[in-house]
Amino acid sequence: MHSAPVTPAGDRIRWVELPGGGPARVYVHGLGASSPAYFAEVASDPLLAGRRSLLVDLLGFGHSDRPTDFDYTLESHADxxxxxxxxxxxxxxxxxxxxxxxxxxxxLAARHPGLVAKLVLVDANLDPIPEPGPPGAGSSGIASFTEEEFLAGAWQQVRDGVGPHWWSTMRLAGREALHRSAVGLVRGSVPTMRELLLELPVPRTFLYPAADGSVPGEAGLVAAGVAVVAVPDCGHSIMLDNPAGFVKAVSAALD
Incomplete structure (x- = not known):
């Protein structure tokens, strides 16, 4: 386990590192997840192994520290x-x-361009969510509660809604971190994540479950040079549902 302080108070981000050569490869998990749990199998597959790989837990999640005075916006997470x-x-x-x-x-790529050479997005959120959804699972469901409601016990409703698999990593998150990150994701960035993505000058690939049929705004992504790739036999967590298909798609995108 590796770590580095990332706040003035010394709160640490932690990551598992797989040895290898060449430019580093960085794996970043989703809301309520943890990169070692979600990416260890695919990152060690022969098609992707052999590169220095950092399986990073964002601040507030997994093995990283969970400060309660951090705002957990997308910009703060990126910094x-x-x-x-x-x-x-x-x-x-x-x-x-x-x-x-x-x-x-x-x-991160927009604010710290020297860190990013290629970007593979795995069913990523590109747009703000206009209205929080009904209380329960997912970013919009979490954001439908006020922070006070969530900390006072509404988090249990989320626990019961996400199921045992997602909860196995979500339970490791700081509750302030989970709620504020969901609110930040629903709010989105300014410019929006989609607008930033369209302007990034690096190779970009967007993977999505083939069962979804298409990606909203796909024509605009393709016109901007973003490769949009459907992966079969999976849901939102492509790397867990179809590891072989995920590895094949990521390897092709990075090659």
Missing amino acids: ALAAALTAAGVAQAEFVAHSMGGSVAIV
């Missing part, structure tokens, strides 16, 4: 991640980022 990667000696890395982690990676 904290940038501080950790800079301390690790990472530059011009390949990013493989899932869901909210993809949103963070887009903002």
